[in-house]
Amino acid sequence: MKSQNEKPHYLDHRQRLRKKFVSHPEHISDYELMEMLLFYVFRRGDTKPLAKALLNRFKSLREIVFADHFDLKKIFGLGASTICLITLLREIFKRTLFEKITESKTIMSTAQIIEYYKSILSSLKKEQFRIMFLNNKNKLISEELMQEGTINNTAIYPREIIQKALEYGAGAIIMVHNHPSGDPQPSRQDIIMTKAIKEIAQKLDIILLDHVIIGNNGTISFKELGIV
Secondary structure, eight states: OOOTTOOOHHHHHHHHHHHHHHHOGGGOOHHHHHHHHHHTTOSSSOOHHHHHHHHHHHSSHHHHHTOOHHHHHTSTTOOHHHHHHHHHHHHHHHHHHHHHHHTSSSOOOHHHHHHHHHHHHTTOSSOEEEEEEEOTTOOEEEEEEEEEOOSSOOOOOHHHHHHHHHHHTOSEEEEEEEOTTSOOOOOHHHHHHHHHHHHHHHHTTOEEEEEEEEETTEEEEHHHHTOO
């Protein structure tokens, strides 16, 4: 039987883990990082089981941070406060990556685009179609979600994309969408739609720089395929 002055075992564990993190953060395992994050929601108790449950379910820290809200709710012991904290991390991470793009003088490479969009699109259950609008020097003017669809399809209308580009005075656009199936290979509809937008844009002196498809199993660049 514990005495009234005896500290719960998890308090010493938390102190040791924090000390280890401050001294050598690179030596902290993924589940220990998640464990420490949960300290800020669960002021008492052992957070290790929940940290391990999250990693067992989502396999990596990135997959946890970008997990769907409804998937997070399925984890036993994960309440609204924890989901809010994870969502907060997600938004910070997204904005940090996006700053690298907006602070650049120009959009330099497909790899730069993929780095950002893979982090925010690869785990989504629904298809999103997003557009980057750039000026004549390829500097980002704006980035927008144009359409969000079902698990299999997003309806994209070239007229809406071109109209938005004209509103921004854009000289170029980059299209990005995800395949929730995980397979990034373009469908026949993807190719037809891309060629249609490229043709209309060219007539108005707007360049389609690339169309990137994001999937869990890889990414595809239409520029690298020679389609745009």
